[in-house]
Amino acid sequence: MTALLATEHLTMRFGGVVAVDDVSLTVADGELRCLIGPNGAGKSTLFKCLTGQIKPSAGRILWRGQDITGLDSFEIARLGVGIKTQVPSLFDGLTVLESVRLALRRQARERAARAQALATLERLGIVELAPRLVALLAHGQRQLVELAMVVAPEPDLIILDEPTAGMSAEETTRAARVIRALNAAHAIIVVEHDMQFIRAIAKTVTVLHQGRVLVEDDVASVLADRRVQDVYLGKADATPLRRCASASPKVHQ
Amino acid sequence: MSGIRLPIELAAASSVAIAAILVLPHVLELFALINATVYVSLAVLALSLALVWGFGGILCFGQAAFFGLGGYSYAVAAINFGDTTYAVPVAIAVPALVAAALGYVMFYGRISDVYMGAITLTLTLILFNFVNSTAGDQWRVGAAPLGGFNGIPSTPPLNLPGDPGNPLPPEWIFAIAVVSLLICYILAKLILRARFGRVIVAIRENERRAELLGYDVRAYKLGIFVIGGAMAGLSGLLFANCVFVSPTMFSLFYSGQIIIWVMVGGLGTLVGPVIGAILLNLLTTWAGTLPEINPSLILGAILVLAVLVMPRGMLPSLATVLGRFRGAGGVT
Numbered sequence: 001m002t003a004l005l006a007t008e009h010l011t012m013r014f015g016g017v018v019a020v021d022d023v024s025l026t027v028a029d030g031e032l033r034c035l036i037g038p039n040g041a042g043k044s045t046l047f048k049c050l051t052g053q054i055k056p057s058a059g060r061i062l063w064r065g066q067d068i069t070g071l072d073s074f075e076i077a078r079l080g081v082g083i084k085t086q087v088p089s090l091f092d093g094l095t096v097l098e099s100v101r102l103a104l105r106r107q108a109r110e111r112a113a114r115a116q117a118l119a120t121l122e123r124l125g126i127v128e129l130a131p132r133l134v135a136l137l138a139h140g141q142r143q144l145v146e147l148a149m150v151v152a153p154e155p156d157l158i159i160l161d162e163p164t165a166g167m168s169a170e171e172t173t174r175a176a177r178v179i180r181a182l183n184a185a186h187a188i189i190v191v192e193h194d195m196q197f198i199r200a201i202a203k204t205v206t207v208l209h210q211g212r213v214l215v216e217d218d219v220a221s222v223l224a225d226r227r228v229q230d231v232y233l234g235k236a237d238a239t240p241l242r243r244c245a246s247a248s249p250k251v252h253q
Numbered sequence: 254m255s256g257i258r259l260p261i262e263l264a265a266a267s268s269v270a271i272a273a274i275l276v277l278p279h280v281l282e283l284f285a286l287i288n289a290t291v292y293v294s295l296a297v298l299a300l301s302l303a304l305v306w307g308f309g310g311i312l313c314f315g316q317a318a319f320f321g322l323g324g325y326s327y328a329v330a331a332i333n334f335g336d337t338t339y340a341v342p343v344a345i346a347v348p349a350l351v352a353a354a355l356g357y358v359m360f361y362g363r364i365s366d367v368y369m370g371a372i373t374l375t376l377t378l379i380l381f382n383f384v385n386s387t388a389g390d391q392w393r394v395g396a397a398p399l400g401g402f403n404g405i406p407s408t409p410p411l412n413l414p415g416d417p418g419n420p421l422p423p424e425w426i427f428a429i430a431v432v433s434l435l436i437c438y439i440l441a442k443l444i445l446r447a448r449f450g451r452v453i454v455a456i457r458e459n460e461r462r463a464e465l466l467g468y469d470v471r472a473y474k475l476g477i478f479v480i481g482g483a484m485a486g487l488s489g490l491l492f493a494n495c496v497f498v499s500p501t502m503f504s505l506f507y508s509g510q511i512i513i514w515v516m517v518g519g520l521g522t523l524v525g526p527v528i529g530a531i532l533l534n535l536l537t538t539w540a541g542t543l544p545e546i547n548p549s550l551i552l553g554a555i556l557v558l559a560v561l562v563m564p565r566g567m568l569p570s571l572a573t574v575l576g577r578f579r580g581a582g583g584v585t
């Protein structure tokens with residue numbers, strides 16, 4: 001079976017810096033994949049390549065076996081890819097309902113679109129926000145509204161860039177639950193660096209380091225992997241692993 | 254978004270237009286009526302920028318270029334055809350085509366907003382200088398001399414379709430201008446209500462998000478830009494019918510003024526800029542009759558005051574004040 005999304009030797013150079021270096025990975029239909037790595041590992045650049053915000057310097061991106069390298073963001077979205085950015089990207093001047101309505105690009109019939117938009121809001125438990133102006137919402141609500149816009153058109157794949165950025169521990173746990181629930185209907189790629197969150201949601205984890213794939217395995221093996229620990233511990237910032245170690249002593253025996 | 258509001262707004266606008274057509278020609282003297290026609294034509298121009306900038310989010314300094322192109326295309330076509338019937342579509346099509354070409358380069362070339370302002374402004378200045386230097390007999394398009402600084406004083410007034418022997422009197426021209434303004438307003442309303450317009454507003458709110466939802470932002474922007482260009486062309490045609498075409502139509506004076514009308518009237522509304530254009534022109538004309546005071550000085554003072562007192566413009570500020578009494582929403 002062909003993979004839903006695959007990259008082949010994907011490389012992105014900025015002048016002399018190679019931000020993404022020969023990355024090949026495949027994501028199957030219905031999969032939940034985490035892309036992790038310390039700061040500067042190339043996660044964001046890879047996210048931008050996958051979502052058509054920048055064109056890779058070399059390599060290919062395949063969607064169900066078809067070459068989609070170099071397509072624009074809107075063309076990638078039309079394939080059935082829902083994209084959620086790190087800082088919620090919203091229509092501040094519009095209502096929540098209108099925002100979600102706009103996400104249903106292919107649904108031209110007004111009444112059906114409205115009903116579908118309301119159903120999506122209902123599913124995410126924020127139907128009461130429908131008439132509210134997006135600009136007036138709290139941070140957590142904004143995240144959910146963006147998620148509603150992403151899932152409303154029933155994409156085959158959802159790509160989330162650091163969904164827990166700026167969230168409290170409690171909110172992070174809830175977000176993990178939401179993402180696992182979404183995975184029942186959509187394949188998901190999550191770009192993250194919060195290890196605790198990864199542990200809570202992931203099945204397969206791809207670890208990036210200095211633009212390359214360091215390890216790709218199930219979450220327990222990845223967390224136990226010496227190289228991953230070195231990458232996270234190696235430099236100045238050791239917090240992610242410590243936090244993770246205290247939360248999962250079994251993994252780091 | 255409520256269902257009854259749109260018909261009410263359209264009915265109100267139509268009533269005002271009908272009242273103006275029925276009453277003003279009887280109470281105004283000929284000179285004042287022609288002036289009124291000029292204001293209405295400029296209101297169409299303001300409406301075109303209200304759509305492009307206020308809703309499309311494209312700050313275009315080139316609206317005067319489309320205005321001038323509309324006027325000149327009309328004059329040149331009317332003189333050459335010896336009849337204004339087909340000069341009307343020419344006056345709308347030429348600026349629309351130029352807007353399409355320019356817009357294609359700007360939007361598909363992904364030129365940023367700042368450069369877009371510079372490019373549209375430059376186009377206006379180039380046209381201004383070009384038309385200004387077309388004095389002399391070698392500068393003619395068919396039978397129409399471009400006339401350089403003097404413009405084309407022989408710009409023919411509209412005639413009944415297919416009947417060039419019958420130029421329309423100023424009362425008719427006034428009525429046509431008012432009806433044109435009304436049609437443009439209704440058209441703008443319908444565009445904004447339709448899917449196309451809603452996507453346009455979404456793009457203004459967040460271009461990136463619109464793109465991530467699968468909308469080809471470039472095509473939408475190009476669409477609204479061309480509609481704005483065509484509307485500005487129509488405005489140039491109406492203007493040419495009250496005065497005559499001259500290079501001042503391309504001048505910085507107009508490019509700047511249109512922006513002031515829209516800002517003072519209320520960015521993001523349609524009625525605001527129309528009222529802004531008419532009021533500010535009335536005021537400028539009145540200030541022109543005062544001895545010892547430069548009208549530009551008064552206009553400048555008004556702009557500064559407006560920005561300080563009503564940063565969102567006249568209409569939204571008024572709506573806020575009224576809303577405090579009635580608890581009602583905004584006006585568009």
